[in-house]
Amino acid sequence: MKNTIKKSMKVSFEAIYGEGGEIQHYFAPGRVNLIGEHIDYNGGFVFPCALDFGTYATVRLRDDHQVSFATLNFDKKVTVELGHILYKEEDDWTNYPKGVIRTFLDLGISLKGFDVLYYGNIPNGSGLSSSASLEVLTAVMINDLFECHLDRVDLIKMSQKAENEFVGVNCGIMDQFAVGMGKADHAILLDCNTLKYEYVPLKLEGVKIIISNTNMRRGLADSKYNERRGECDKAVAELNKVLDIKYLCNLDSEIFENNKHLIEDQVVRNRAEHAVYENLRTLEAKDTLEKEDLLRFGDLMNQSHDSLRDLYEVTGDALDIMVKEARKIEGTIGSRMTGAGFGGCTVSLVKEEAVEQFIEEVGKHYETLTGRTPAFYVAGVGQGASKI
Template sequence: MKNTLHQEFNKLYNKEADNAYFSPGRVNLIGEHIDYNGGLVMPCAITFGTYLLTSPNEDGVFRFRSLNFSEKQDVPVQQHYEKEGDNWFNFPIGVIEHFTRDGHELKGLDMLFYGDIPIGSGLSSSASIEVVTAYALNDIFNAGYSKLDLVKLAKSVENNFIGVNCGIMDQFAVAFGEKNKALMLNCDTLDYQAVDSNLGDYVLAIINTNKPRKLAESKYNERVQECAQALAALQTELKINYLCDIDADIFKKHEHLITDAVVLKRAKHVIEENDRVKLAAAALANNDLTEFGKLMYASHNSLRDQYEVSGIELDTIAEYSKTDPNVAGARMTGAGFGGCAIALVKRDSFDAYSQAVSDYYTQKIGYEPSVYSSLIGNGVGLLSVAVN
């Protein structure tokens, strides 16, 4: 892949690339819909991601090219940059705008992007593009940002330049990911622990439902509101800032304060899911993938029944996975209502699982899912300075 990209760069720009960078996508292994409730999430970097090749130019222009999109753009180096429609190059332009606003002097750069993350799958292709661009500019122009600075910068680009109200988990995971480690991250304090996650004989199957995710954003905002209601009710007796400031035992003693049955279900998921993340970290650290798999199924069931953000597509994948003896666990991952599910599958049975889950899903849903195999990979970094 690396050699092919260098050849394409040469074809486009008639010169060699100076540097090659890579930033992964991410999945959240467990801990869903609790990042905005002060809880713990457990994402990991995957082995799919975004490649960026660069070379300086003397023309005072940023040139954006991608092997994934036909749209290309040349933008003069200037003091201020605007978003242009819904084009893919808004992500790197937003990063450049942020560097410029922070007072960094940038010069012309020829860029070639290539991503092997399925677009719109919920595996953080946008965070991957933002972080790889920020990392490259920081490296090339010696801007002096720390990795955490780059994470915050990329989140700010997503929120303020692109206009998507996301949390910090995606950017954090693609920047700080480590091979064979999951990140147990507190999204409020940004304290994190890298948890040994050697998958051994297993691989991470990522199953894209291929369902357009039309409901995700409106339902996401609805859930945020319901959690705020639950918190306000509990705060009449408890001194807490977030739902995740209490565990399931304390919640049980005070759940009578929440009088709305639906809001009660939402709070129950959040608090129990937060506890599940801690149990999952212990299971992974002990190399107990059987226990970790049970927690994945429990998480999915709660997202389906208590939080109601799953759907027939994601449930069908979890349902089939439970019947397959070569699967340790499976769950929906991400906001829900489509997007992806993940499963821990025996490495030597992956092809059989992929075929069987596709057949089962297609028969029930009417179209095929896409199934990928991944390991837990490293975060953003410099790949090479030459073709060889």
């Protein structure tokens, strides 16, 4: 598939920018978080994997200092001078690669101009990290084209910095890390605070990952995210009347149960309970994969969603309906929301023989119950960003 897209993009690139010169191609995947939701900022682990679809770039160097951006996804084209890389709202999607270029320039790295054409098959607004894929793709491309010799983790940090400081979105590092460090047939157990990570084999013989897009934009996600962070900070402060912890996920179940009475507000206590037990579920998920126990892994996914629904309250009707319908399919091993919540996607592990039934029946019932038409993506576990 990558070779087909590569050939097609070369034709489109030459139609836009003209023929001649050395044309090069790069790819960066999307990502999905399998378990470990809303605990990265609580000192917990996340457990993402890279997907086998993502974002492509076809690029050719220029002899001047002009950079031209185009994409097959939107009509918007933008041309900038390397000496004037500024955030402009009207430049829309190009602010993400522009922000990455800015991080290279800020390090004193000398760049030349280039023409670049992007194409992504990650659904926008789905929570599968189209922005992180675009950023890491651009960073890996520039690092290779200009022989910068920066290591991959540096490129990941620069991509996050571009989104935080240039675009102005306060994202964590999980998305960029999974996109940059993904490994085929493996998930990544990642501590977002230390960036310590471990690859865990993800053997899915006879099982598929199905991403189900509710096609409901995550309108409440940002405001609720800040609210939940505040509630978790409050829980830590109240626990520290007796304990001495930095994060909720520093706690094991026994210490939490013995001290949760210190958290006076039941809602805040619920938030803390989710964080503590979601972290423990994520660590157990690693062990279950190492034992190739997908059934237990599916149970942990289900528990994760239920906790996000009942204790953390970040799911919403669309995600809950999608998960409920998914679990009715006999071949579904586990199903949960993934991402910030209040819309976006669910991730399900489904036996191969049940995939068609899953898409047909879950899609039909979800549309009947919500009035929205969902989209489904049967995904494999892919490799991190690279030249192709």
